[in-house]
Amino acid sequence: MTDNAILTITALQERVEAIFAKAGLNPVQAAALARVIVAGERDACKSHGIYRIEGALRTVKAGKVRPDAVPEIVEQQASAIVRVNANGGFANPAFELGVPHLVARARSHGLAALVVNDCTHFSALWPEVEALTNEGLAALVMCPSYATVAPTGGNKPLLGTNPVAFGWPRRDSTPYVFDFATSVAARGEIELYRRAGKPLPEGWAIDAEGEPTTAPEAALAGAMLPFGGHKGSAIATMVELLAGIMIGDLTSPEVLDFLGTTTLAPRHGELVIAFSPEAFAAGRPGDPFARAEVLFDAILGQGARLPSQRRFAARQKSESEGISLSREEIAQLDRLLRDGLDSVV
Amino acid sequence: MTDNAILTITALQERVEAIFAKAGLNPVQAAALARVIVAGERDACKSHGIYRIEGALRTVKAGKVRPDAVPEIVEQQASAIVRVNANGGFANPAFELGVPHLVARARSHGLAALVVNDCTHFSALWPEVEALTNEGLAALVMCPSYATVAPTGGNKPLLGTNPVAFGWPRRDSTPYVFDFATSVAARGEIELYRRAGKPLPEGWAIDAEGEPTTAPEAALAGAMLPFGGHKGSAIATMVELLAGIMIGDLTSPEVLDFLGTTTLAPRHGELVIAFSPEAFAAGRPGDPFARAEVLFDAILGQGARLPSQRRFAARQKSESEGISLSREEIAQLDRLLRDGLDSVV
Numbered sequence: 001m002t003d004n005a006i007l008t009i010t011a012l013q014e015r016v017e018a019i020f021a022k023a024g025l026n027p028v029q030a031a032a033l034a035r036v037i038v039a040g041e042r043d044a045c046k047s048h049g050i051y052r053i054e055g056a057l058r059t060v061k062a063g064k065v066r067p068d069a070v071p072e073i074v075e076q077q078a079s080a081i082v083r084v085n086a087n088g089g090f091a092n093p094a095f096e097l098g099v100p101h102l103v104a105r106a107r108s109h110g111l112a113a114l115v116v117n118d119c120t121h122f123s124a125l126w127p128e129v130e131a132l133t134n135e136g137l138a139a140l141v142m143c144p145s146y147a148t149v150a151p152t153g154g155n156k157p158l159l160g161t162n163p164v165a166f167g168w169p170r171r172d173s174t175p176y177v178f179d180f181a182t183s184v185a186a187r188g189e190i191e192l193y194r195r196a197g198k199p200l201p202e203g204w205a206i207d208a209e210g211e212p213t214t215a216p217e218a219a220l221a222g223a224m225l226p227f228g229g230h231k232g233s234a235i236a237t238m239v240e241l242l243a244g245i246m247i248g249d250l251t252s253p254e255v256l257d258f259l260g261t262t263t264l265a266p267r268h269g270e271l272v273i274a275f276s277p278e279a280f281a282a283g284r285p286g287d288p289f290a291r292a293e294v295l296f297d298a299i300l301g302q303g304a305r306l307p308s309q310r311r312f313a314a315r316q317k318s319e320s321e322g323i324s325l326s327r328e329e330i331a332q333l334d335r336l337l338r339d340g341l342d343s344v345v
Numbered sequence: 346m347t348d349n350a351i352l353t354i355t356a357l358q359e360r361v362e363a364i365f366a367k368a369g370l371n372p373v374q375a376a377a378l379a380r381v382i383v384a385g386e387r388d389a390c391k392s393h394g395i396y397r398i399e400g401a402l403r404t405v406k407a408g409k410v411r412p413d414a415v416p417e418i419v420e421q422q423a424s425a426i427v428r429v430n431a432n433g434g435f436a437n438p439a440f441e442l443g444v445p446h447l448v449a450r451a452r453s454h455g456l457a458a459l460v461v462n463d464c465t466h467f468s469a470l471w472p473e474v475e476a477l478t479n480e481g482l483a484a485l486v487m488c489p490s491y492a493t494v495a496p497t498g499g500n501k502p503l504l505g506t507n508p509v510a511f512g513w514p515r516r517d518s519t520p521y522v523f524d525f526a527t528s529v530a531a532r533g534e535i536e537l538y539r540r541a542g543k544p545l546p547e548g549w550a551i552d553a554e555g556e557p558t559t560a561p562e563a564a565l566a567g568a569m570l571p572f573g574g575h576k577g578s579a580i581a582t583m584v585e586l587l588a589g590i591m592i593g594d595l596t597s598p599e600v601l602d603f604l605g606t607t608t609l610a611p612r613h614g615e616l617v618i619a620f621s622p623e624a625f626a627a628g629r630p631g632d633p634f635a636r637a638e639v640l641f642d643a644i645l646g647q648g649a650r651l652p653s654q655r656r657f658a659a660r661q662k663s664e665s666e667g668i669s670l671s672r673e674e675i676a677q678l679d680r681l682l683r684d685g686l687d688s689v690v
Contacts, residue, residue: 078455078624080425110423111618113456115625138591140583154647166579168586176586178579228573234523234652237644238485238511241521245636246483246622248629253643273456273618277591279423280460284593291590298598299582302499307579 005330006322013038015333016053022340023057025067032092036123041323044314047188048124050329053336056090056122057344059265064258065090065120071097080105080112086119091270094119095128102274103135110279114272115247122265125165126179126308128272133167133175138275141165142243146262147253149183150223152233155210157223160252160266161186162239169277171289174315176296178307182236183224187262190219243271350675351667358383360678361398367685368402370412377437381468386668389659392533393469395674398681401435401467402689404610409603410435410465416442425450425457431464436615439464440473443617448480451619459617460592467610470510471524471653473617478512478520483620486510487588491607492598494528495568497578500555502568505597505611506531507584514622516634519660521641523652527581528569532607535564588616 007015013034020030033056040048059065069089076083082101086094098114105112125141132139145160165179184204193200194216205219206212213219226232244251249269250258258267281288296306325333336343352360358379365375378401385393404410414434421428427446431439443459450457470486477484490505510524529549538545539561550564551557558564571577589596594614595603603612626633641651670678681688 074628076455077627078453078621080457081455081624083628108423109454110421110426111456111458112425113620113625117629138587151644151647151649153649154644156647158643158647166583168583176582178576178583180576180579182576227576230652231523231525231527231572232576233649234511234525237521237640238513238523240640241513241637242483242620245631245633245640246620246625248626248631248633251636251640275458275587275591276423279426280458280591281593282422283419283428284462286593288590288593291596292586295582295585295590295596298503299496299499302496302501302503304496304498304578307575 003327004324005327006324008322009038009042009318012041012323012325015337016050019053019333019336019340020056022337023060023067024341025060026070028070028093029067029089032096033090036092036127039127040124041325042315042318043311044318045124045311047186050325050333052122054344055263055265057336057341058263059120059122061341061344062264064264064267073097073101074117080109081115082112083115083117085117088118089120091116091119091121092123092127095131095270095272098272099131102272103132103137106137106274106276107279111273111275114274116270116272117247117249118267119269120265120267121270124179125163126167126177126311128270129165129167129177129179130175132272132274133169133177136169136277138169138277139165139167140273140275141270142239143270144240144244144250144252144255144268145266146256146259148187148224148262149226149236150206150210151237152226152230155206155223156208157256158253159226159233159236159240160255161224162236162243162252164235164239168292169289170292170296174308174312176292176306176308180227182226182232182239184227184232185224187220187224190216190224194220243269247271348672349669350672351669353667354383354387354663357386357668357670360682361395364398364678364681364685365401367682368405368412369686370405371415373415373438374412374434377441378435381437381472384472385469386670387660387663388656389663390469390656392531395670395678397467399689400608400610402681402686403608404465404467406686406689407609409609409612418442418446419462425454426460427457428460428462430462433463434465436461436464436466437468437472440476440615440617444476447617447619448477448482451482451621452624455624456618456620459619461615461617462592462594463612464614465610465612466615469524470508471512471522471656473615474510474512474522474524475520477617477619478514478522481514481622483514483622484510484512485618485620486615487584488615489585489589489595489597489600489613490611491601491604493532493569493607494571494581495551495555496582497571497575500551500568501553502601503598504571504578504581504585505600506569507581507597509580509584513637514634515637515641519653519657521637521651521653525572527571527577527584529572529577530569532565532569535561535569539565588614592616
């Protein structure tokens with residue numbers, strides 16, 4: 001007898017969508033949110049799977065995101081910028097609304113940007129990246145988060161974990177996709193060390209006095225550090241500038257001011273840049289997609305991995321065998337469906 | 346009595362330009378090359394200053410760059426892409442030709458890209474970044490180099506040191522600019538450790554068998570490593586994809602095949618993306634330039650630095666007091682001017 005239940009991807013989508021509907025989200029919010037959460041679960045990214053439902057509901061309950069928001073395209077003078085206002089809702093339906101426009105403009109102009117404003121963004125960035133690689137476009141995506149990371153040489157939280165994600169479309173394979181925080185570690189990882197009573201690796205964090213620490217409690221009261229020293233710090237700062245300030249949306253310190261906590265999903269904007277490899281390679285020798293395969297083969301030929309390989313393997317398994325959830329997870333989904341917003345504090 | 350001579354920036358520009366003219370470069374190549382070399386010397390970036398003249402001349406002498414090339418704008422269908430073919434010359438005059446077009450398109454479209462193809466690129470990327478911040482645009486610039494860096498998890502050279510540079514314009518100050526290799530260290534730094542007979546820091550390199558090494562000789566025979574582990578490796582791979590393959594130009598392994606050595610300046614393309622903060626912020630609350638100053642003040646207020654601060658301080662000194670060169674450096678300039686291509690092997 002197994003403790004696990006197997007659900008098809010479609011069945012899990014319906015179940016998660018129903019939870020969000022019960023909690024008061026309108027259909028466009030509920031469906032888009034369920035899609036990214038199910039995608040996380042499908043790809044065995046448990047930290048972006050059904051685990052995230054409660055955080056989304058808490059953010060609704062706290063009044064920090066509008067469950068009935070309807071995103072809309074904002075008329076824009078600049079022809080290579082598509083702007084979607086999420087109108088205080090979640091980022092995901094706003095992103096989905098913008099994608100066809102972004103794709104069309106990237107194809108005609110060679111590159112284009114999608115700006116999502118006034119949204120709550122709690123998912124990974126790879127779903128956004130893959131929505132564009134599916135259209136044969138390369139994509140670079142970034143957003144701020146809450147101020148929890150000190151700049152290199154600094155002593156207190158200022159920058160966010162500011163993820164950056166990139167994708168390159170492949171004709172006969174899953175795309176090349178990376179998606180990572182510009183901090184050494186995620187805040188959740190430090191929390192796991194704390195619960196396990198284990199010291200952190202060196203270089204992850206500083207304490208409230210700005211001194212290096214390996215104590216998880218001291219790290220949580222202090223600040224995380226950027227990956228790769230001053231280089232990662234500079235990239236995280238670029239994310240604040242481009243995907244916060246330039247697009248007229250909140251920076252990571254402003255997000256923290258707005259929420260007053262890191263336990264709710266962050267409110268900010270998002271910047272998505274799409275590139276048409278066909279347009280960029282036009283008139284030049286060689287097919288860019290074939291040439292990229294030579295590079296990937298060389299990486300794999302050294303025994304190195306391509307990013308997201310594990311995720312795509314898990315996806316393939318989920319697509320053929322369904323998604324396996326534990327008895328506790330099923331019980332949690334049942335509880336969330338039954339109690340709606342009452343199930344969270 | 347001092348060993349040093351003081352030259353004005355203009356005087357050094359004339360002297361370096363004359364050296365390149367004597368070596369057979371046409372006026373457009375000689376002037377643009379001299380500008381980036383003098384900018385390096387002016388900013389106390391000695392590794393990108395007059396030290397670079399010999400490498401440029403060696404590359405001319407080896408027949409790997411055309412000293413008489415005249416760059417030209419290539420007609421392009423995609424309206425947000427400006428393409429310049431360097432026609433086998435240096436990147437710098439091709440970039441200069443493209444800048445006004447890039448600026449105009451970034452302003453009208455919101456963002457735009459400049460592609461430079463078929464060029465030899467040996468300078469830092471910050472001169473390119475600053476040409477755009479001077480116009481009130483943000484800029485992201487990248488290019489491949491030679492295959493000298495192993496991907497994380499790999500065991501031999503494949504990626505280049507693949508620099509990435511970014512700039513944000515500031516109204517009343519020098520811009521926010523970073524420019525760094527995506528390898529932990531530059532090859533020249535490893536060479537300095539070798540000459541000093543000192544072991545390398547951990548994590549810089551692997552030997553020819555793919556094993557970690559701190560021996561400079563073993564590192565030079567093996568491969569350098571990306572900064573920040575798998576994250577830096579992913580960014581370096583993105584540079585190959587966007588600024589090599591997508592723009593229809595050489596990847597780092599192809600550059601090395603073309604040159605057969607890392608002692609000559611590399612032949613490849615370059616990708617420059619320019620953003621109009623005004624266009625992106627249009628219709629949104631707050632002035633992006635004023636908001637960026639709040640972020641910079643917060644960084645500086647923690648005792649952290651902004652990248653390029655030292656360089657800008659050196660520039661201010663050079664502009665008011667002139668550029669100081671040693672007796673040996675002056676003698677070298679005299680020798681290069683007298684002997685032209687005969688002064689290099």
